[in-house]
Amino acid sequence: MTQDKPVNRATDYLMTLLLQRLESSKPGLIQELLDGVLADTKAVATAGDMTPDVEETFTVARSILERARG
Numbered sequence: 805m806t807q808d809k810p811v812n813r814a815t816d817y818l819m820t821l822l823l824q825r826l827e828s829s830k831p832g833l834i835q836e837l838l839d840g841v842l843a844d845t846k847a848v849a850t851a852g853d854m855t856p857d858v859e860e861t862f863t864v865a866r867s868i869l870e871r872a873r874g
Contacts, residue, residue, distance in 0.1 A: 816868060823872035838869045 827834045845862045848854050 819868055820872045823869065824874075827872065834869055834873045838866065838873065841865050841869065 823834055823837075841862060845859075845866075848858060848862075
């Protein structure tokens with residue numbers, strides 16, 4: 805997964821905007837999502853199912869959520 809393509813950057817930007825708008829109507833949503841990503845990351849690693857692609861997916865998801873959280 806890479807962020808070097810314009811479509812990936814645009815998707816990242818739009819996702820951030822959407823998350824921030826949702827957060828304004830449901831405070832705590834971004835943190836709930838972030839907690840879920842962290843729990844899923846741990847569960848996948850504990851199960852021994854972590855691959856570089858899966859790890860990168862979790863990393864990008866955390867990055868988007870952290871950026872949206874501000």
